[in-house]
Every structure is written in C-alpha cells, then in structure tokens.
Amino acid sequence: MSRIFSKYSEQINGYIFILPAFLIISLFGIFPVFFGMYMSLHKWKVFKGRFLGFENYQKILGDISSFWIFILGLLIMIASYWVWSEYKDKMKNSFYCFVVSSFILLISLYLINISWTNMMEKGDADFLNSLIYIFYYSFFAITTEVGLGLLIAFALYQKLKGKQFFQMILLFPYITPAVMGGAVFFIIFGKAENSILNEFIGLFGYDPQLWLFDKRKITEIMFGIKIEGFFAGPSLALLTSILYGVWSYTGYYAIILLAGLSIIPSDLYEAAKAEGATRWQTFIKITIPLLMPIIFFLLLTGFINSFQAFNHIMVMKTSSAGETMDVVTIEIFDHFWDRVKFGYAAAEGVVLFIILNVLAISQYVIFRKRLNYD
Amino acid sequence: MFKKLLIKVVFLTTFLFSSQLFAVTAADIENANPKGQTVEFWVQYSDERLDAMKARAERFEAETGITVNITYKGHYGKVQSAMMTSAGTPDQADVARGYGNAAADMYQIGAAMDQSILANSSKWGVTQDDIDDWGANWTVGFSGYFDGNPKLLHEVGKSIEVVYYNKDWLNELGLSEPKTPAEFAEAACAATNSTFSGRVGDTPSLGYEIDTDASNFAAWVFAHGGDVFDYDSGQYILNGPAAVAAMEFIQGMSNKGCAQVTRDKYADQQYLGLGSNLFALSSTSGITYFQSAIEDGYNGNWEISAVPHTTSEPVMNLYGGGLIMGNTNNADKMVAAYQWMKYITNTENSAVWSTESGYGFVRTSSADHPLIVAKRNDLPQYDRSLGLIKYGKGEPSVPAYYSVRGEIEKAYAAIINGDDIMSTLNSLNDEANAILADAIEN
Numbered sequence: 001m002s003r004i005f006s007k008y009s010e011q012i013n014g015y016i017f018i019l020p021a022f023l024i025i026s027l028f029g030i031f032p033v034f035f036g037m038y039m040s041l042h043k044w045k046v047f048k049g050r051f052l053g054f055e056n057y058q059k060i061l062g063d064i065s066s067f068w069i070f071i072l073g074l075l076i077m078i079a080s081y082w083v084w085s086e087y088k089d090k091m092k093n094s095f096y097c098f099v100v101s102s103f104i105l106l107i108s109l110y111l112i113n114i115s116w117t118n119m120m121e122k123g124d125a126d127f128l129n130s131l132i133y134i135f136y137y138s139f140f141a142i143t144t145e146v147g148l149g150l151l152i153a154f155a156l157y158q159k160l161k162g163k164q165f166f167q168m169i170l171l172f173p174y175i176t177p178a179v180m181g182g183a184v185f186f187i188i189f190g191k192a193e194n195s196i197l198n199e200f201i202g203l204f205g206y207d208p209q210l211w212l213f214d215k216r217k218i219t220e221i222m223f224g225i226k227i228e229g230f231f232a233g234p235s236l237a238l239l240t241s242i243l244y245g246v247w248s249y250t251g252y253y254a255i256i257l258l259a260g261l262s263i264i265p266s267d268l269y270e271a272a273k274a275e276g277a278t279r280w281q282t283f284i285k286i287t288i289p290l291l292m293p294i295i296f297f298l299l300l301t302g303f304i305n306s307f308q309a310f311n312h313i314m315v316m317k318t319s320s321a322g323e324t325m326d327v328v329t330i331e332i333f334d335h336f337w338d339r340v341k342f343g344y345a346a347a348e349g350v351v352l353f354i355i356l357n358v359l360a361i362s363q364y365v366i367f368r369k370r371l372n373y374d
Numbered sequence: 375m376f377k378k379l380l381i382k383v384v385f386l387t388t389f390l391f392s393s394q395l396f397a398v399t400a401a402d403i404e405n406a407n408p409k410g411q412t413v414e415f416w417v418q419y420s421d422e423r424l425d426a427m428k429a430r431a432e433r434f435e436a437e438t439g440i441t442v443n444i445t446y447k448g449h450y451g452k453v454q455s456a457m458m459t460s461a462g463t464p465d466q467a468d469v470a471r472g473y474g475n476a477a478a479d480m481y482q483i484g485a486a487m488d489q490s491i492l493a494n495s496s497k498w499g500v501t502q503d504d505i506d507d508w509g510a511n512w513t514v515g516f517s518g519y520f521d522g523n524p525k526l527l528h529e530v531g532k533s534i535e536v537v538y539y540n541k542d543w544l545n546e547l548g549l550s551e552p553k554t555p556a557e558f559a560e561a562a563c564a565a566t567n568s569t570f571s572g573r574v575g576d577t578p579s580l581g582y583e584i585d586t587d588a589s590n591f592a593a594w595v596f597a598h599g600g601d602v603f604d605y606d607s608g609q610y611i612l613n614g615p616a617a618v619a620a621m622e623f624i625q626g627m628s629n630k631g632c633a634q635v636t637r638d639k640y641a642d643q644q645y646l647g648l649g650s651n652l653f654a655l656s657s658t659s660g661i662t663y664f665q666s667a668i669e670d671g672y673n674g675n676w677e678i679s680a681v682p683h684t685t686s687e688p689v690m691n692l693y694g695g696g697l698i699m700g701n702t703n704n705a706d707k708m709v710a711a712y713q714w715m716k717y718i719t720n721t722e723n724s725a726v727w728s729t730e731s732g733y734g735f736v737r738t739s740s741a742d743h744p745l746i747v748a749k750r751n752d753l754p755q756y757d758r759s760l761g762l763i764k765y766g767k768g769e770p771s772v773p774a775y776y777s778v779r780g781e782i783e784k785a786y787a788a789i790i791n792g793d794d795i796m797s798t799l800n801s802l803n804d805e806a807n808a809i810l811a812d813a814i815e816n
Contacts, residue, residue: 047483215788319783319787334777339813340479341812
C-alpha cells in the first residue's frame with residue numbers, strides 16, 4: 001500500500017489539490033445542469049410529478065426532430081465558414097472554394113428556415129419568439145458595446161489630461177445595480193410627453209416617442225415598412241432595453257480593451273508612423289488585429305452572458321410592449337415562478353443551454369485564426 | 375431471506391411515512407396547544423397598513439401568548455409565488471393573504487389546506503352565530519371547483535372597483551356623474567379638450583388613464599353585462615359579446631385621444647390628484663391613497679361612483695381577498711394560526727381594519743361599530759363605497775388565473791393601442807383556456 005502511495009504520490013497529491021475545486025464545480029456547476037435535465041423529463045409543479053419523457057420538449061419545440069435539424073443547420077453554417085476560411089488560400093482558384101462554401105451556406109439556411117417554420121407552427125411560439133428577441137438583444141447590444149468600447153479605449157489611449165478620471169467614470173454604469181439603473185431608464189424613457197427624453201428630443205424638433213411602451217418594430221418606425229418575422233428587427237421597447245445594456249457595459253469593455261492596447265508594442269506604432277501611415281490606417285492595420293484575441297473573448301463571453309440578460313429587462317418591461325420584451329430568460333422565469341411549471345421551465349433552460357453551446361462553437365470556429373498574434 | 379426482509383422493511387417504512395397516518399386529524403386539532411406558538415403571516419400590505427396589522431399582532435400576543443410575525447412579501451402574486459415555492463418546507467407561512475384563485479393554485483399542489491377541519495372544531499372553531507354574522511363572506515371561501523368543497527379562504531376584507539373622479543372639473547364641464555359608458559366617454563373627451571382651473575403643474579389634460587390590469591378589464595366586461603369565465607363550461611369567455619363591447623368602448627376613447635394606457639404604476643392616481651386626469655378606475659381599498667393624492671394636489675371636491683354600465687343595475691368587480699392557510703402539518707401551529715385569523719376578523723377588528731385600510735368589513739355586526747359610523751360621516755366616499763358592495767361580482771377563482779391575468783394585461787394594452795379587437799380577444803381566450811387546461815392537468 002505504502003509502495004503504491006509512494007509510486008503515485010505525485011498524482012495523488014495532484015488529485016487531492018483539485019478535489020475541492022472538482023467537488024464545488026460538480027455540486028454547483030455540473031449537478032444543476034443534469035438535475036435540470038432530469039426535471040425537464042417530469043411534470044414538476046413544486047413537487048415531482050409523473051414521468052413525461054420528452055413531452056415538455058415536444059410542447060416547446062413542436063417537433064423535436066425539427067429542433068435537431070435546426071441545430072444541424074447552424075452547425076452546417078459554421079462548417080461553410082470553416083470551408084471558406086480553411087481552403088480559400090489553399091486552392092488555386094478561390095472562386096471554387098467560394099462556390100462550395102456558398103452552396104453549404106445555402107443548405108444550412110434552407111435547413112434552418114424549414115425547421116424553424118415547422119417549430120413555429122407546432123411549438124410554443126412565445127418561447128421561440130423569445131429566442132429571437134434575445135438574439136436581437138445580444139447581437140445589437142454586444143456589437144455596439146464592443147465597437148463603442150474600442151473607440152473609447154482608443155481615444156483614452158492617447159495622451160489625455162485626466163485620463164484616470166475618465167476611466168473611473170466609465171466604470172460607474174457597470175457597477176450601478178441593474179434594478180436601480182433599469183428603474184432610472186424607465187423614468188427617462190417614459191412615454192409621457194414631458195418625460196426627460198421626450199423633452200430632450202423635442203428640443204431638436206422630434207415628436208415624443210412611446211419608447212418602452214412601443215411594440216412597433218424598428219423597421220416600421222424608421223422606414224415605415226411593416227414586415228413580419230425575423231427581419232422586422234426588435235421593437236422600440238426592446239431597443240430601449242438594449243440601450244440600457246450599451247450604457248451599462250460599454251465602459252467595462254472600454255477598460256478591458258484599454259488594458260489590451262497598453263500591451264501592444266509601441267515600436268509598431270513608431271514604425272507605422274515612420275512609414276507614413278495615417279492614424280486610421282494604424283488603427284485598422286495594427287490596433288485591431290493585435291487586439292483581436294481580446295475582442296474575440298469579449299464578443300464570445302458577452303454574447304453568451306447577454307443571452308442571460310434579465311434584471312433590467314424585468315424592471316423595464318411594460319404591458320404595452322406586449323411580448324416583444326419577453327426575452328428567453330423572462331419567458332423561463334415566467335413559467336418557473338409565475339406558472340410554477342418547473343419541469344417545463346427546465347426544458348426551456350435545456351434548449352437554451354444547447355443553443356448557447358452551438359453559439360460557443362460557432363464563435364470559436366469564426367475567430368479561431370484570430371486568437372493569436374501570428 | 376435477508377433481502378426479502380429488507381425489502382419488506384423498506385416498503386413498510388415508505389408506506390408509513392408517505393401515508394396519511396401522519397396527517398393532522400380532527401382529534402389532533404382538539405388536543406392542540408397553540409400557546410407559545412409563532413405564526414408566520416405573509417401579506418401584501420405595506421406602510422401604514424402593515425404597521426396597523428403589526429400593532430394588532432402585538433395586542434393578540436398579549437391576549438393569547440401566540441406570536442405573529444408579519445412579513446411584507448410584495449404584491450399578491452409574489453405572496454402566492456412565495457407560498458407555492460416554499461410548499462412542503464418549514465419555510466412556508468402559516469397564513470397568507472390572497473384571492474380565491476391563488477388559494478386554488480396552492481391547494482392543488484398541497485401548499486394550502488382545507489380550513490374546514492379547524493372551523494368545525496368544537497374547541498377552536500367558529501360558532502353558528504359567527505357564521506351567520508359573516509353571511510356570504512363565509513360561504514364565498516369554499517371552493518366548489520374541488521371535490522369535497524374545501525374551505526380555502528377566510529374572508530378578511532372587501533373592496534370593489536369604482537370610478538374615482540374630479541367632481542369640481544366635472545362641474546366645470548357642466549356634466550353630471552356618468553351612468554353609462556357613453557356618458558363616461560363624453561366626459562372623458564370633454565376633459566381631454568379642456569384644462570381644469572385647479573390643475574397643479576402643466577401636464578396635459580386626459581379623460582381617463584387606464585391601469586391595464588385584468589381587474590380593470592373584468593370591471594368593464596361586468597359593466598357591459600358579461601363575464602370573463604363561464605363556470606358551467608369551466609372555460610374562459612374573454613372573447614364574449616360583452617368583452618367585445620367593452621373593448622370597443624375603450625378603444626373608441628383611446629382612438630379619440632381621450633384615454634390611454636397608464637404612464638406608470640399609480641400614475642392614474644397621481645395625475646387625478648394633480649387635476650390633469652378626470653377619471654381613474656381603482657379599488658376602494660385605495661380610497662385613502664386617492665384622498666391623500668387629491669389633498670396634496672388640487673385639493674378640491676372628488677367622488678367615487680359605480681362603474682358606468684349598460685345593465686339596469688351596476689355590476690361591479692368585487693375583490694374578496696382573504697386568508698389562506700399554509701399546509702404546515704403541525705396541529706399546534708395550525709390552531710394558533712386559526713385563532714389569529716378569527717381574531718382579525720372578529721366584529722371589533724373587522725370594523726377597525728375597515729376604517730384603517732378602506733376595505734369593507736366582513737361582519738354584519740361591524741356596521742354599527744362607532745368607528746365605522748364616524749368614518750362614514752367623515753368620508754362620504756367611504757360611505758358610498760360600502761353601499762356599492764352589494765353590486766359586486768367576483769373574478770374567477772380557478773387555478774392559474776394569476777398567469778391568465780398577465781396575458782389579459784398584454785392583450786388589453788394592445789387593444790387600447792390599436793390592435794384588432796376580435797383577433798386579439800380570440801387569441802387571448804385560446805391562451806387563457808390553454809393555461810387553465812395545463813394547470814388542472816395531472
């Protein structure tokens with residue numbers, strides 16, 4: 001026994017050291033996921049009821065096979081990008097590569113379209129729409145936050161007086177509790193003619209808006225075209241909550257990107273300057289490529305995190321906005337807490353979990369070549 | 375051999391622990407000792423009402439030796455959620471405030487208990503004289519929706535959805551109190567196109583600011599001679615002729631700019647107080663809040679009235695919120711909780727609570743209480759509200775009505791904002807019936 005111990009002492013020590021972390025992650029990280037899956041297979045209203053199998057999933061998705069086709073479509077879409085990025089430089093004529101990857105992309109879009117239509121016809125339309133709403137939220141919020149954050153970081157990277165003061169100010173929105181910030185936004189974006197924002201835009205001759213009380217799609221408000229479906233875009237109400245997200249997180253991203261900027265070797269900028277590069281060329285050709293690992297990280301984690309946005313949307317949602325602010329977390333909360341349908345809510349959570357995993361894969365494939373400085 | 379024995383032991387143990395052998399029996403209730411117990415009471419009351427209830431709990435403790443912990447849990451929905459999600463745990467409250475539909479939801483999952491076992495106790499229960507004194511307020515607590523007609527609710531107060539209005543402004547407009555929806559719409563539009571002489575601030579005038587909750591929706595449907603639920607078929611009828619007529623009336627006012635969805639919570643009350651809104655529809659339980667808002671605002675004459683109706687007599691939305699007992703499976707605590715419930719609904723406390731809160735009293739004998747008589751004289755609106763309770767009609771006391779309320783609120787707001795009435799109500803009705811079916815499915 002002691003011989004075995006002395007032979008494997010190094011490994012045993014290693015396992016002992018990781019044991020607490022393993023137990024904590026298992027208990028609070030992995031177990032809830034599997035327990036959620038277990039709940040999703042039962043009728044569960046506070047107490048566990050009868051075994052349902054995949055009935056909850058059937059109700060949510062209408063047709064489970066359509067969901068897997070949808071997931072397959074997403075994966076094929078990722079594959080199309082992979083084919084293009086992997087072979088465009090390896091093939092003599094990149095046009096053929098373009099045709100092949102375009103063909104794969106068309107197949108993926110076809111699969112996504114038919115499977116989604118099928119799910120919408122037979123499944124829980126409220127839940128499926130909530131996935132679209134959260135996609136709008138994440139897409140518009142994260143791209144704006146990281147984009148604006150990059151510009152702010154670049155501005156702060158210049159020699160400015162009071163730079164540290166601005167850095168501190170940038171973090172204020174991030175540390176403001178979401179419930180409080182959401183309540184303040186609710187007042188600012190009130191629908192009354194004399195609400196703060198309506199008074200403000202009135203100074204520039206614009207009509208008062210309903211903001212959080214307006215369920216009209218942004219395409220209808222901006223361009224006057226009434227379209228249904230995915231390409232209609234978010235409602236003005238949801239867009240307002242996206243603005244909250246932008247307000248809250250942009251400064252945080254700017255600070256991280258500023259830290260990233262500081263590790264870019266200064267001689268690169270000096271060389272570019274000596275070569276006569278403009279400030280814009282320097283930004284595009286040096287700053288962005290070298291910041292790509294950080295941008296990738298922020299986009300990936302930000303996108304996944306914002307899929308779980310909840311607090312401020314809960315505070316800001318209004319009945320006049322209808323279901324257009326019912327993003328997926330609100331939908332799950334509603335089923336879990338208000339309707340006490342624990343099993344059903346757990347099934348919705350599992351569906352979201354699968355989609356988030358696909359998103360993580362897609363972002364990895366898209367950005368994998370930009371993860372290093374090579 | 376050993377394996378078989380082990381299986382038998384496991385089976386018997388499981389049977390004993392899961393059977394009703396350990397449920398509280400009538401004999402346990404009779405032999406219970408409530409003294410020294412602590413009753414957890416979860417409420418939706420806040421501010422002065424909460425303080426008043428806490429003061430009552432202190433008096434109760436001094437008299438009986440039973441402690442009552444009163445906890446504010448948020449609005450009714452939050453009280454219900456807290457009770458349901460803590461079901462089967464020691465954290466659940468012994469008594470909670472709620473409506474019949476919440477009680478039904480809780481009872482369905484074992485989070486609430488049938489109070490009959492306590493009411494029928496010769497030692498701790500209620501007398502026939504008490505029951506007669508409660509009258510309809512006693513019988514309304516039974517839920518015929520379930521087998522055995524359990525008593526799930528112990529009525530503690532009554533309130534009713536009424537119209538609050540600025541009497542001075544209506545006089546300035548040369549109009550009298552609206553009796554029909556058409557008269558109401560006429561007054562709302564006249565107010566929107568005028569400015570009240572006593573207005574405080576510069577907020578534009580508005581006839582009617584609508585709090586789009588399900589109770590407001592139901593109030594207008596009732597006033598148009600209809601209902602939102604058909605107990606015969608056990609189905610919602612949110613797209614019935616009365617609901618359509620009510621929504622046509624509301625949307626008509628909205629289209630003319632005379633009514634709009636409320637700007638914020640309690641904005642209807644606030645702007646009525648400032649003299650920029652003519653009408654608000656709200657519960658009589660908020661009578662003191664309206665009184666304060668008006669006194670702090672235009673400080674003039676105001677009145678309450680029945681909801682304008684197309685029926686020969688008013689039909690008004692009556693709220694019969696009551697006390698729901700958590701299923702703690704502890705006879706001593708149950709008896710302690712029931713003594714508290716009886717205490718706060720006795721003749722004296724029912725009267726005092728009514729004057730403190732604005733709720734109507736639940737005991738006939740409370741009507742002659744000096745405090746009630748004094749309040750009737752001091753606040754004519756309160757006096758009038760008590761007279762309107764007889765026109766009351768309740769919202770559905772069926773499982774999952776709380777979830778349906780959320781759907782009604784969205785559909786109601788959509789209609790006011792211009793969505794097609796018929797298709798919106800049809801979708802709402804389908805959704806409501808689907809929620810109900812899902813809730814009662816095993």
